[in-house]
Amino acid sequence: MLYGKEEWLAEGGAMTVSAGERHPPRTEARLAKAPSGIRGFDQVTDGGLPRGRPTLVTGASGSGKTMFAVEFLVRGARDYGEPGVLLTFEESADDLIENVASLGFDLTQLERDGMLVIDAIHVDPAEVVATGAFNLDGLFIRLAGAVEEVGAKRVVLDTIEVLFGALGNEGIVRGELARLFRWLKSRGLTAVVTGERGRAGQLTRFGIEEYVSDCVIVLDHRVLDDVSTRRLQVAKYRGSAHGTNEYPFLITDRGVTVLPITAAGLRYGAPTERVSTGLAQLDHLLGGGVYRGSIVMVSGSAGTGKTTLAAQVVDAACARGEQALFVSFEESPDQLVRDMRSVGIDLGRWVDAGVLRMWSERATAFGLESHLGRLERMLEEQAPQVVALDGIASLGHVGSPSEVTSAVTRELDLVKARGITGVLTTLTHESDSAASALSVSSLIDTWLLLRNVETDGERNRLLFVIKSRGTAHSNQVREFVLTDHGAELLEVVVGPRGVATGSARAALLAEEHIGAVTRREDLDQRRAALAQRAAEVAAQIAVLQAKLAAEGAEVDRLAAQETHRDEARRSARSVLGAARGDSTASGDTAPEHPTPGPEEEV
């Protein structure tokens, strides 16, 4: 292996790895970055590609290397005022222009504006006969001419490894490439060099990463479970922090979009404003609505009214005059409008008024990544305040669970990062209704569970607030009823057998009513009985009092009789005393023997 030591040393000896890594401050000062302008990529690399240095972009054929490289030039020219040169060995200029037109890039216009030079170099190995030593002055001259023509700051060499095959003599080509990269650096050109992935895990077929050791980006295109996914990895970035994950990326009609899984780094703002869900009772349960910019997940089994609840939130947002986006993975917009009308939610008028955008898509049609790309695009174009994602569980048909989770995570990141209030509905099965099918609950701020209860030959719906971050939410269950004027929440009736819903609820309420009436009657009876008793008691008191009075009167009479008797005795005694000549006193004090005779007589 040729390590090109002398080449690096020729750059001034500053390229030792340890120096770069051990002294970050110096690195910072040195490592200016050139924003690629590729959406998501600059986030992942914390600013873009190393300015004034070559970057290797490698991958199998069809992995998007050329697209990446071309976008780097186009964005540079368009957004950063940095003219570029595209040296391609792979296709004709016309083919290239045509190919990237599908990404929305008009290279011809950029050329006309003097911001871009495309130089397609055709090398046909069959034409070439190696006859001896050479150098690549021809290439240098072409490149230098093109760079000077537009005052280029950016250069793309796509795919320079072709030279190895075309020119034979590998040793000479290596030496010349080393010279080329030195030349690029000495000119301060930010370059993207593409390379074809080699066998057995080699970065490139001819090992050109030796010369481009500052930054290496690996692109990959795999098909798993019939779903194709493109991935990008920053395999190396000398002297710079960078995410080392594999990031999915898309090639859309707006160019390359790298989708950092959580590059947002949880730096969302946290608005304290509450927005109504459109259901006063639900707002009440949640302590006044949900926070703006939070994510509400409605899970439940089939037919529990998830979509209706989501529609209600959207309807409320539109009624407030906000922009809303309704993404359905299950129904067409027309069907959705019709269905929601049946429960009294008229989404059609909001669509007509231009505040609601509805979009339906079977996620299976395109795969998760492109789905995300389109979602992001819509969020960008419409800038809604509220987004409903109806039926994200159907994404589960598209990829493996981990992929779906990561896709939904990024979906929610897209939403959250923009401060959009999101409602997503997901299908769960009755058996595990308290678990999210997609294990994204940690990303959810408010989780509402709708559950069917089957009793008395009916299915009724219950709504639980499983969690609601930052809210003293109610722990209560509500019955969720769909009426012809939207959804409603009813206080649940708790009966002896638990929560009663539907007709059981009605029955229980009736029972309670009857019970109340009965109790009222009972009370009245008791009251009457009491009154009667009081009357009886009063009567008894009167009788007793009458007896008492009667007894009192008898006592008085006896007392009066006694008085009369005393007087009679006294008069009798005085008569006797007079007859015996005794004093009244002796007669009084000498009753030695009882004198029953006179007493009996009187």
Add this chain to the structure above:
Amino acid sequence: MTADVPVRWYLTLYVSGASPRSAAALEAVRRLADEDLAGQVELEVVDVRDEPALVVRDDILAVPTLVKRLPPPLRKLVGDLSDTGRVRLALDLRPEPPVRTDQEGS
């Protein structure tokens, strides 16, 4: 076709200033032109530094390069032409031993 068309070989040699390799290539071409291709060759020598437009037209990367336009097929002889065997082969010349080229190819 007749055997005595005055010019059969149209060659362009791209060189770079007075580099040793370019000089060697030029020397080799001159020798061929004088010997094997005497009178039948039109040789153009281009310095890549002076004629970038031609460099682009002929898709020249390596210097020196000898482009054989005629007879067909087009060939680019990359290098200092020191590998005489390959050079002769590429130019539709008989192998090395000095044999008179009084017969035309087909």
